[in-house]
Each structure stands twice: as structure tokens, then as C-alpha cells.
Amino acid sequence: MDFIAQVINGLSTGGMYALVAIGYTMVYGIAKMINFAHGEIIMVGAYFAYFVSSRLGLPAPIAVVFSIVGCAVLGMTIEKVAYKPLRNSGSLAVLITAIGVSYLLQNVFLIIFGSASISFPRFLESGQFEFLSLKISYISLLSLILTFGCTALLMLFVNKTRIGKAMRAVSEDKGAAQLMGINVDNTISITFAIGSGLGAIAGIIYGLSYSLINPYLGTMLGIKAFIAAVLGGIGNIKGAMVGGLIIGIAEALTIAYVSSTFSDAVVFGILIFILLVKPAGLFGKNVRDKV
């Protein structure tokens, strides 16, 4: 029973990793870049919701909507201002820029809100229900439902809609997609908007789960979520979700049964293992180098 309880613990953090990982995966799939600032988007999402709810005193649904829309707009803006000029340059320039954006966001929020942690508003009654002597908190459940829901919706969107089709085309071959009359710029913008919106949801879940937020919350979360995306096969939405859950469970089980202090090392070890043995990830397809 203890084992199952630990798996459930893992699933609830894994759900959050998954939501963030989907953002990474979509951006990587289409823009072919690691958006290092994605972790900071989560932080921004949490702060937006906090600001609207606690400082402006508006009801929770407005805060949530504002946070999601705000992050989506922010994501698109970052793409337009910082990444678009570098679209055709080497991965290093983009990487450094992304790191720059991540420092920028972190420090802007540090200056506005200070480095001290602040309490996140309680949108949700904290509590838990018992099921066969297993205790599951409402927030864990919500995080899992949202993860599965968002993944399902997103897969429907990507597979069934016109924009989704455009996204797949751009991810396959940017140049060819453009020749087929697809507006590549718009498609990339939409991708960033969706990824960042999901990041905002993850930020809100973070705030609800842990009730404290600070400007550094996104860094480690972002890196672990990225590992989840690589594990699942970067560019693959279903893979990101599965990867997130696996990382969450692996982490919880390491803490419970192996060594708590080495749990981070285990997560990074998984990443190294995957990259060396199956670089395309669990669900990714192998792409060969073209000469």
C-alpha cells in the first residue's frame, strides 16, 4: 500500500512536469529550439494569478484566465522579439538568448515582488479524500485531470484542425510548409501561445499544490520537465505526458526507497541514459543526419 501511495505522490508531481514538458515539446517540435525560458513562464503564470487574485482582489476564474492569456501573450512576444531574429542562426545563439530571456523574466519579477516567497491564493479547498486507505489530495487529482485533459485536447487540436495540420507541416519541413502557403510565423506564434498557456496552468497548479511561490520556482521545474520531454521523445505530445509521469514516479520512488539526496542525480541519470541509448526518446522517431 505504501508503494502505491508513493506512486500516487509521483503521479501528482509528474502531472505538473507533464504540463510543462508539453510546452517544451511543442516549441521544440516546431521552432527546433530549447526554450530555456519556459520554466520562467511557469513562474510568471503563478505570479499573474497571484497578482490578479490577491492584489487586485478579483475572483479566481478571472485570475486563472488572465494568467493563461497573459502568459500566452508573453510567450508570443518573447518569440517575436527575441527568438524570431535568430530563427536561421545556430542553436548556440538561440540557446544563449533563451537563457538571457529566462534571466530577464526572473529578475523582473525579483525586482517587482522581491525574492521572498509569497503565499498563493487558495482557489481550491485544500483537503483529500480517502480511497481504499489511500489518501489523494484534491489538488493532485486536479493536476492529473488537467494533464490528461490538456493532452487529449491538444492532440485533437493538432490532428484534427487546420492550424494543427499547419503545425505538423511546419515541424516536418519549414521551407516546404511555407511553399505550400502556410504562414510559418503565425504557426510558430500559436505554438508559443499554447505552450506558454499550458505553462501558466502548470504555474497555477504549482501555486495551489505548494501554496508558496517565489521568482526561482521555474528553474528546476523547467529543467526536470525538459528531461521529461526528452524522455518521451522531444516533439511528441503523448511522449511528453508519459515522460512527465515517469519522471515524477521515478523521483518519488527514489526518495522513498533509494536515497532522497540523490533523487536529482537519478533524474539526470535517466536523461543521460535515454540520450545515450535511445536519443529519440520513447515515442520519438529517429532522424538520420543528412549529408
Next chain:
Amino acid sequence: MNIKKIISTVAVASMLVGCSTSTDSGSTELSEGDTVYIGYIGPLTGSTSSYGIPVANSVELAIADYNASEDAKYVFELIQEDSAGDETQAVNAYNSLVADGVVGIIGPVLTAESLAVANASADDLTPIISSSASGDSVTLATDGTTRTNFFRTCANDSQGGSYIASKVGDGTIEATSVAILTNSDSDYSIGCTDAFVEQAEADGVEIVYSESYPSTTTDFSTYIDSILASGADAVFIPDYYETIALMVNQFSNRGYDGIFLGTDGWDGVLDIEGVDTSLFNGSYYTNTFDARVDAIVAYEADYLATYGSSTNMFGTMAYDATMILIAAVEATGTTDAATICEALAATDYDGITGNFQFDDSHNPTKDLVIKTITDGAYSYLD
């Protein structure tokens, strides 16, 4: 590797030469009305700035209070240097303050940067008083002797850890089995835990669970489940209040109803913006002073009025640390480091947080107090 490189190197070198301000330390005697500089080193930016800023502000406040007092002999001025919590920057900050000719330094705030600065100060022996560097080894040189120029006004880690354990041991705090959670990335947390365990074993307190977590941990559910399973009726968590708040909230979500034990890092936990204070009911932690005295209440009100935010324990003790340094300068009437250090070692000062004297290891000889949280507010265990 050509002329350009050489030119640029020379340019940098000449820039450095040009920038150096050689301060001639001629006479060290002070005469009434002289301006005397006091330095501050600590994080004003970065993730640890929430600890450093109250200290810096309190030093400023103390200096302003002294300068405004009628019997002020000298005019003190503060030079603040940001370390961002980084050892290299702290050493740079120290060297910069020495070049500015400070008479003494309040800080550094964190233990690691304090060790780096203490080592860097071995040559010029500038007097340093830290109000928050609690690592046992900070006031000691590597060979175990006391550093002549380094003092602190806070308790050290082992003092805090063993004091709370002894209170459990003698039954003042009612707990029979204790679980311990230690931050493996924090020298502070490890130091407190070691002392706690030692004292608890001596007193026969049962420790049923002990685990470390990396500082990046945000989800403690796995640890909490294990603690609930272990049947501990008290949890000892030596860490700073932000992590504590993060953890305690999760403890309450999972239905833990035992008590919490902690060290002085807990102080400030109720001041987190918007925190649900009722969660912390039934917590006991060590503290260096009892804040129910008028002087501290007045200082806290003054701080709030000046800076628009509440201070913390480190800030309160930095206020005293500054006053102790000022008193030493006033008593000696000199800027000579060795003389001031001697005066500091012989300190007998009544500050807002109580009477200060330093022992042979330059730790304050004050007794600790146990602070508790009941009905969502601080109180004291008498």
C-alpha cells in the same frame, strides 16, 4: 595573440591602476565630529536577498539612530556592498570596503561567504561582526584558534540544535518520538541536525526517522508519508522559514497533527505575505532573544515606518551588532583595527536584544529562548 591583444591587456591594466584608490592610513586617532565609515557585506540581490536586505536596512537604521542621538561623538556613515550570496563577490566586496577605509564591517550574512571573507581578512584584520553567520567554524581559524577580528551576535548552529533537543529531553516540550528532516544543501541545516541528534541521544529522546532532502525539493509528500507511517509525534526541521512554510503546508494537507521543532531559521515564518498562520500552531523553535521588550517593539515599528516591510531576526540582531561596533569605536577613539578588536572582545553592551558579551570563541554568551506559535501568533515558552 598579437598587438591588439597586448594593447587591450595593457589598457585593462592601466585602467586597473587608474581605478585604484590608495588610501593612506595616516593617523588612526579620531577627534570629535569625524566621519567614520562602517561597511556592510551581504546579499542585496539574488535568491538570498530576503535575508540580507533586513540586515542592511537595520545597520542603516542603527547608524541613523546613533547619528541622531545627542551624545553622538562621531558621524558614522554606511557603505553597503552587495555579495549576491556569492563567495567571490563577498571577497571583492570586502577588499573594496577595506580600500574605502571602513573601521569595521557588519556581515557577511551567509556562512559560506563569511568563511571566505574571514579568510580574506586574515592580513588586515578589519573588525567584522556578523548577525547571522551561524556556522560553528566561522569565528574559528582552520587550526581551531579564535579569529581575532571575527565576532557574531547570533547563536551558532550547534547551540540552537542542542538547545531545542534538551527542551524535548527534559519534558518541557512534550514529544516522545522525533522525526528529522535535514536540508542536505545547507550547512546550517546539517549543523543543527548533528547537534540535535547528539543531544537527543544523550537525553534518551527517540529518533524514529531521519532523512535529508536536496534544497531543490518542493514536493515533500514522499517524506511526509514516511513520517506519518513512522508514528513520530514531533518533526524537527532546521531550515529557513520559506522552506518551512512550504513544508508545513504539505504536512497539514496530509493530516499531520503533531508538533514541529525548529531552530532560529524559523523566525519570520508568520510574516510571509498572505500565509495561513494557523498552520504553524504547535511549533517550537529556538531564538536568541525575547522580542517582547519595548526597545525591540520600538525598533520594529521604526523599521516598518522607514522601509515599509517587516524586519526579521537577523535584522534585529544586526541593529545590536552595529551598536556594538559603534560603541567599540567610541570607547577606543581610534580606527586602528587591533585596538577595536580588543575592545570588541571585551564587549559588555546592553542592546535591544539583551546584554552582549563574547566568549573565548567570540560567540555571544546569551541564553537562547524557545519561541512558540499558538493561535497563529508568536509567543514564548517561559
Next chain:
Amino acid sequence: MNKSVKKQLITSFLFSMIVYAILYYAMATKMINNYWTGILITAIINVILASSLNLASGFLGQLTLGHAGFMSIGAYVCSLCTLYLGTPFILNLILGSIVAGCVGFLIGIPTLRLKGDYLCIITLAFNEIIRVVLLNIDITNGARGLLVPKETSFTAVFFSALITIYVIYCIVKSRQGRAIVSIREDEIASELAGIPVSYFKTITFAISAFFAGLAGGLYAHYITIITPSVFDYNKSVEILVMVVIGGLGSIKGAIIAAIVMTVLPEYLRAFSEYRMLLYAIVLIVAMIAKEKNLVQTIKIKLNLDKYKSKLGIFKSKKEGVDE
């Protein structure tokens, strides 16, 4: 090595000796105070770090985010030798560097098969694992860190940096150096041209790690306390940024960038909380500005065209483009 290279080396050496003499004199006579001496030492340690990473990232073209990991190994091994063996400082420095180099070699064998972003991430992962291990084994004293005596002097860092730059310069100007650069330009074509790509990649990576270890040892004995948290991902980023700002594959660029990026923050102290914000903006603007006239800056100033024609590669490729 041809004559002009030799001549250049000799003049450079003479000039650096003069610079050393001037600086040494200025320090001895306190014209440069302790504050600036400290910054100079930090700056030169950063020069070693940037130059060594430049070898792996600039010349070999492998983007790594784990340089702080190698630095930490050098720092810890060197410090442990000082504390437990009591051997002379210079020997400890060399030992630390060798261990860092060996770790670099071992990590390099599997990881260097990866490219671009993936390599970045896997090196970051190794960096984190090294940090976690250092934090949790007994001999390193965990989070409390190691206290070591101060040994690093201006002379020690200056000559260490000189040796580092000299070795890297010689490697880059040698036949092997041309092979290294050709791997950056086009790995597959280099392989076809008969260059043992994996061999060169691993060796170069190990040399880069070796010098990072040297910088680590010097750092440890300058700052006198080392804790694992110093050598985290942010430190790796800091080093990479120096290399990138200085221009990938430019030896003097890396040197100047390392010095400027150490000295500049000291001037920005007054800005306090806006300092990191400014740093972030500089990063973004520098990258975008660089992209606008990218050809001169990303193109490396070696006589590439000559080697290209030898290898029969006329297609000019930008660094790091994913296929």
C-alpha cells in the same frame, strides 16, 4: 609551426612578461590595492575558464553546459590533496587538472556522439550529477564545504593563464588544430577526409576539461572555501556566455570577454538589483546584434579557406546548424 607563428609567439610572450612586470610592480608598491588585485585574480581565473571552454565550444564546435563540473573536480581534487597529502601546491594543481581531464575524457566518450542542444543538455546533466555527488560524499564535507589555505597568488594565476593560452594556441595552430576546426565546420566531411573524428573530439574535450580543472584548483585556493553549490548550472552558463560574447573560436576574444565580464559587474555594483537585469538584456541584445552581421563574427578568424580547399569543402556552413 611556421616562422611567423613562432615570431608572433615570441613577441606575445615578451609583451606578456612586460605586462606581468608592470602589474607585479604596481601590486608590490600598492598602486593596485587589494581590491583590484582580487578582481584581477578572479578575472584571470575566468580567462583560463573561458579559453578552455573556447577550445571545446569555439574550435571543436561542441556546445557544452558542464564546464563548471570539471572546474569543481579540479577544485576538489586539488583541495583534498592540499589537505590530506600535503604535497606542494603546484603538484596539487596538476593532479586536480589531470583528474578533471580524465573525467572529461570519460564523459566525452559517450556524450560527444550527441550534437547541438542535446549535447548541451547532457553535459548540463553531468554537471548536476557531479554537484550532487560532491554534496553527498563524506570526503568533500558536503554542503559545509572544504576550507583550504590561501595559496593562489597573482603570479600563479598569471602563469597558469599564460600556459593555458599558449597550449591552446599551439593546438589550434597545429595540424591537429586544423582537424579540430574541420570537425566543427563539417563533421561528416571530416570523417570522409580521414580525420578520426571521435578521437579528436574526446581528446580536445579532455584538454578543455583539464584546464577547467586548473582554474578550479586556482579558484579554490584563492577563495579558500569551496562548496558544491558554487559550481552549478549558472556558473557553466556564465563561462559559456564569456566565450560567446568574446566570439566563438577567438582566443583573444575569450580573454577580453572574460576580463570585461569580471570587471564590468564591479562598476555596475551601484545598480544593485538592476545588475542582473542589465546582464540579461545585454545577453539578448548581443546575440541579436551578432546575428545581424553574423558572417564576420561567427566566421572564425583562422585561415579557414585554405583548409577548406584542402578538404574540398566549399560549402560554408554556419556553426551548429541542425539537420
